[in-house]
Amino acid sequence: MSGRRYEDVEFGDDLPEVSPDVGMENVHRFCRSTGMLSGRFMNHEEAKQEGLPQAIVPGIMSQGLLVAAIHAWAPGCKVAFVDTVFRAPLLVDSKPLCRAVVTDKNDESRRIEIDLTIVNEAGETRVMGTATVEL
Numbered sequence: 001m002s003g004r005r006y007e008d009v010e011f012g013d014d015l016p017e018v019s020p021d022v023g024m025e026n027v028h029r030f031c032r033s034t035g036m037l038s039g040r041f042m043n044h045e046e047a048k049q050e051g052l053p054q055a056i057v058p059g060i061m062s063q064g065l066l067v068a069a070i071h072a073w074a075p076g077c078k079v080a081f082v083d084t085v086f087r088a089p090l091l092v093d094s095k096p097l098c099r100a101v102v103t104d105k106n107d108e109s110r111r112i113e114i115d116l117t118i119v120n121e122a123g124e125t126r127v128m129g130t131a132t133v134e135l
Contacts, residue, residue, distance in 0.1 A: 003075060004073065004077065004135050005135060006105075006110050009135065011102055011104065012102060012103075013101065013102040014099070015069060015102075016069075016072070016073060017097050017098065017099055018072055019096070020069075020096060022057050022090065022093070022096060023092070023093055024055070024093055027055070027057060027061070027092050028042055030058065030064075034058070034060070036060075040055065041055055041056060041057070041058050042055060044092070053089075054091055054092060055091070056089040057090040059086055062126075063082060063084050063129070065098055065118065066084065066116045066129065067079050067131070068098075069100055070114065070116075070133060074133065077133050077134060077135050078133065078134040079131055079132070079133055080111065080134055081130075081131060082116075082129060082130070082131045083129050083130055084116070084128065084129035085127070086126070086127055087125055087126060087127065087128060088125075089126065090118060090126045090127060091120070094120055095120075095121050096118050096121075097119050098116070099116070099117045099119065100115065100116045100117070100131075103115045110134065110135070111133065111134050113130060114130065114131045114133055115130055116128060
């Protein structure tokens with residue numbers, strides 16, 4: 001299991017910020033592996049033709065980035081649930097940050113709740129959500 005113990009986690013603890021790679025090469029790798037071969041994800045010009053400012057990161061990839069940030073903090077933990085809200089597109093080739101904070105602990109189930117966000121370079125929230133984690 002995880003090296004992080006339930007007893008060592010406190011309400012309000014911030015998880016370390018993570019700077020995920022959303023460069024075009026990494027997004028291409030994700031899109032090819034998932035079969036999400038849409039131009040809106042893989043080509044800036046095609047995305048612009050759809051009215052987007054440039055290619056965008058697939059939503060499910062954003063979720064994966066948030067879950068990866070949890071696992072970086074607590075390797076081996078079980079993410080029992082994750083839910084996200086997409087407020088605005090996360091742009092390919094941008095420099096986002098994944099942030100997270102512990103917002104609840106349930107001593108009976110020994111699960112913790114974590115609020116999640118991905119912000120862009122301007123500090124604007126692009127993706128937000130929650131996760132339920134077992135340590």
